Amino acid sequence: MTPTFLLDTVVGPAPSLNLVDDIAGLLHYQFMRNAFEAGTIVAIVAGVIGYFVVLRGLSFAGHAVSHIGYAGATGAVLIGVAPLGGLLTFTVGAAMAMGFLGKRLWGRDVAIGIVMAFSLGLGQLFVTLYKGSGSTSQSNAILFGEVLGISRGDIVITLGISSVTLLLIGIFYRQLLFASLAAEVAEARGVRVQELGVVFLGITGLAVAQSVQVTGVLLIFALLVAPAAIAQRISTRPPYAIAISVVIAVLFTWTALTLAYYYGYPVSFFLTAIAFVAYLVTRAAGSTPAWMTRLRGRA
Amino acid sequence: METEGITELACLKNVGVRLGDRTIWSGASLCLAPGTVTAVLGPNGSGKSTLLRLLLGLVPPSSGKVQVLGRPPKHGSAAIGYVPQRSGIDPDLPVRGRDLVLLGANGTRWGWGLPGAASRRRHQLVDKALSAVGATAYANRAIGRLSGGEQQRLLLAQALVSEPRLLFLDEPLTSLDIRNQVVISQLVTNIAQERHIGVLMVTHDINPIMNVVDQVVYIARGRVAVGRPADIITTTALSELYDAPVEVVHDHRGRVFVVGLEAEVAHPHDHGSTGGNGR
Numbered sequence: 001m002t003p004t005f006l007l008d009t010v011v012g013p014a015p016s017l018n019l020v021d022d023i024a025g026l027l028h029y030q031f032m033r034n035a036f037e038a039g040t041i042v043a044i045v046a047g048v049i050g051y052f053v054v055l056r057g058l059s060f061a062g063h064a065v066s067h068i069g070y071a072g073a074t075g076a077v078l079i080g081v082a083p084l085g086g087l088l089t090f091t092v093g094a095a096m097a098m099g100f101l102g103k104r105l106w107g108r109d110v111a112i113g114i115v116m117a118f119s120l121g122l123g124q125l126f127v128t129l130y131k132g133s134g135s136t137s138q139s140n141a142i143l144f145g146e147v148l149g150i151s152r153g154d155i156v157i158t159l160g161i162s163s164v165t166l167l168l169i170g171i172f173y174r175q176l177l178f179a180s181l182a183a184e185v186a187e188a189r190g191v192r193v194q195e196l197g198v199v200f201l202g203i204t205g206l207a208v209a210q211s212v213q214v215t216g217v218l219l220i221f222a223l224l225v226a227p228a229a230i231a232q233r234i235s236t237r238p239p240y241a242i243a244i245s246v247v248i249a250v251l252f253t254w255t256a257l258t259l260a261y262y263y264g265y266p267v268s269f270f271l272t273a274i275a276f277v278a279y280l281v282t283r284a285a286g287s288t289p290a291w292m293t294r295l296r297g298r299a
Numbered sequence: 300m301e302t303e304g305i306t307e308l309a310c311l312k313n314v315g316v317r318l319g320d321r322t323i324w325s326g327a328s329l330c331l332a333p334g335t336v337t338a339v340l341g342p343n344g345s346g347k348s349t350l351l352r353l354l355l356g357l358v359p360p361s362s363g364k365v366q367v368l369g370r371p372p373k374h375g376s377a378a379i380g381y382v383p384q385r386s387g388i389d390p391d392l393p394v395r396g397r398d399l400v401l402l403g404a405n406g407t408r409w410g411w412g413l414p415g416a417a418s419r420r421r422h423q424l425v426d427k428a429l430s431a432v433g434a435t436a437y438a439n440r441a442i443g444r445l446s447g448g449e450q451q452r453l454l455l456a457q458a459l460v461s462e463p464r465l466l467f468l469d470e471p472l473t474s475l476d477i478r479n480q481v482v483i484s485q486l487v488t489n490i491a492q493e494r495h496i497g498v499l500m501v502t503h504d505i506n507p508i509m510n511v512v513d514q515v516v517y518i519a520r521g522r523v524a525v526g527r528p529a530d531i532i533t534t535t536a537l538s539e540l541y542d543a544p545v546e547v548v549h550d551h552r553g554r555v556f557v558v559g560l561e562a563e564v565a566h567p568h569d570h571g572s573t574g575g576n577g578r
Contacts, residue, residue: 055393170411178406181392181399184383185457188355189407190375232393236441241393 015262026261034150035214035267038158039253042211043223045162047246048169049207050228051238052200055180059225061098064112065201066208066217067119068094073142073212074126083142084157087212091205099198144268145216147257154213161210168203176200177238214253219268223249226275230282252278307332307366308465308497309354314363316349323349325362327523329516331465331497336488336511338528339501341518347501348384350518351467354499355381368464375407380458380466380496384473388450392443396434396453399442400425403457421460428456431490448479452486459490466491468500472507480507487511505532506554532557 015022027033053062072090073083127139141149169176178186179193187193211220231245256270307330315325323346331337339347352358353365356372365372367379380403404421405412412418429435432452437445442453451471458466468487472480484500488511491498502508505515505528515531517524517540524531524540531537532555537545545559 171409173411174402174406174408178402181394181402182383182406182454182457185381185403185454186406188357188375188379188381188383189377189403189461191407236393236395236398236439238394238398 026258031148031150032257032261034152034155035147035257036254038150038155039147039214039257040250041155041158041162042214043227043249043253044246045165045207046211046220046223047227047231047249048166048242049204050224050249051231051242051245052169052176052180053204053224054228054232056200058201058204059221060109060112061201062095062204062208062224063221064116064119065091065095065098065205066220067116067123069205069208069212070142070217071119071122071126073217074123074130074139077138078126078130083138084209084212087142087209087217088161088206091209092202093205095201095205096198099194099201141216142212143216143218144266145212145214145219147214147267148260150213158210158213161206165203165206165210168199168206172196172199215268215271219272222272222275223252226279227252230278233282248278309367309499310365311353311360312364314353314360314365316346316353316358317361318349318358322361322521324518324521324523327363327516327518327525329514329523329525331499332513333464333495333497334492335513336491336498336500336508337514337516338505338508338512339499339516339518340503340505340532343503345518345520347518348469350516351381351469351499351501354465354467355379377407377461378464380461380463382451382454382458382466382468382471384470385447385450385454388443390443393441395439396442396445396449396456397425397429397438399453400428400438400456400460403428403460424460424462425456428460429453431459432456432486447475448483451475451479451483455483455487455490459494462494464496466496466498468498470501470503472502472504477507484508484511509553509555 016025027036053059069087069091072086072088072093074086075090076083076086123139123142175186175191176196178189179191179196183193207224208217208220211223215223227248228241228245230248231241234244235241252271252274255274256267259265259270260267310330311327314327316323327350329337339350341347349358353360354367354372356367356374356376367373368376401421404424405418426435429438432455434449434452434456437449438453442450445453455468455471458468466487471483471487475483484507487498487500490496500508500512505512509528512528515526515528517531517537519537519540520542522540524536526536532547534545534547537547537557541559543559545557548556548558550556
């Protein structure tokens with residue numbers, strides 16, 4: 001597969017030193033405005049869901065969900081259905097199945113790893129079988145995102161799925177926190193811990209599916225895991241940490257879009273690179289620098 | 300408690316528990332009274348935690364009658380505080396002790412939880428529970444970073460914050476140093492007496508709690524013996540319960556050691572009622 005980032009890259013003018021001009025330039029084109037809108041929505045959802053993904057130690061399981069989503073999306077293209085439909089069905093379906101099978105099965109790295117690899121292979125097979133025009137770039141779009149090719153219609157869909165996702169988290173927030181932090185006590189107090197685990201993986205599936213246009217299924221976890229992991233190092237108060245996680249995710253996305261606009265490399269690259277570097281920096285600074293201790297004392 | 304016409308908070312009458320086709324234990328009769336501490340003793344896998352889960356309504360009885368607060372056990376009661384085995388607090392758990400305690404007050408509720416009178420009242424309950432266990436000083440630190448004794452106090456506060464009438468503790472003294480074992484068991488006793496709470500405490504070592512325990516439940520080989528510590532932890536009573544030559548030895552400091560159980564657990568009799576932890 002030759003990587004073609006035609007839709008993912010654009011070479012804009014060089015940035016000036018005038019911030020107002022730069023922002024105006026950045027938002028001059030409709031496709032950039034669309035990208036910022038969709039990116040912001042996805043970042044907010046990823047910041048919130050990511051807090052629980054990290055708290056529950058589901059990074060790897062969630063990653064597998066997104067790979068299964070790739071097989072679903074390419075399979076949908078093969079049978080002539082919208083990729084988002086296949087993606088939604090497969091991510092939510094796979095996530096719920098994992099939840100039902102229980103921690104004993106999906107907690108195993110080996111099982112997850114094998115299912116993940118198989119899903120990628122299956123997706124690749126579907127792409128080859130399809131052989132239609134642009135199949136490779138469509139496959140690339142699913143894998144790595146296509147944020148600069150987002151339409152108004154896409155944004156409406158993203159907004160719809162995001163609203164459902166956030167609403168569900170809002171409904172389950174306290175029970176989910178209880179089940180994540182003290183599962184046995186929560187169970188004894190009547191929280192349906194098992195069912196909640198299934199529902200949460202389903203919500204994660206939704207979040208992965210709606211973010212595919214921005215980051216692609218492979219890279220969503222940069223946005224889902226890094227901001228939340230950093231936020232958890234900054235604040236030990238769940239509501240604050242979630243808010244910080246959202247802010248970081250949004251900043252990552254805006255920065256990545258801006259850099260991509262000016263320098264012409266893929267948005268996904270910048271996004272994952274920023275996440276990687278930021279996480280390294282936080283870990284390195286992690287022990288207890290004075291500013292973070294102060295922040296923690298307050299937060 | 301007498302004003303409500305209930306002297307006993309929970310009672311078992313000739314109760315047995317089966318999990319699958321295996322009888323965990325049977326013939327258990329005991330009651331938990333307000334302000335008393337009951338210790339549940341027995342070898343690993345004898346079904347000590349199963350007794351807690353039965354009273355919590357997570358496991359049904361296969362025979363006999365169980366009453367908790369005047370009713371059959373109901374899953375999810377706020378009138379029961381529960382502290383599970385403190386096995387898995389991740390040292391990186393990025394949450395304050397105070398937030399964990401708060402979940403004991405609001406963690407079963409739906410929705411996000413907006414600020415208001417109800418929320419303020421819950422925070423007051425949290426403060427009260429934290430000061431009752433003496434954990435106020437470190438309640439704002441990440442719980443994973445605290446010592447075992449400090450974590451145990453916070454888990455106790457989480458169980459107390461819903462103002463329960465029964466308190467179930469599963470191995471609360473495990474992996475604590477001797478000083479903390481004594482401090483925590485004294486703390487539990489004081490709270491039980493002040494608040495008229497009936498405490499049921501699973502433990503594998505009677506010694507740290509010998510002075511505070513009112514009643515002992517000894518589970519072994521599928522059978523359950525109940526009584527005062529001095530009556531149950533004797534060579535005669537335990538040998539009869541185990542159907543094996545078990546000896547109770549007292550050292551010069553008054554500590555109690557049960558000798559002969561190791562062989563019993565390693566080579567269980569034909570009952571098949573040992574092994575497995577009953578989960």
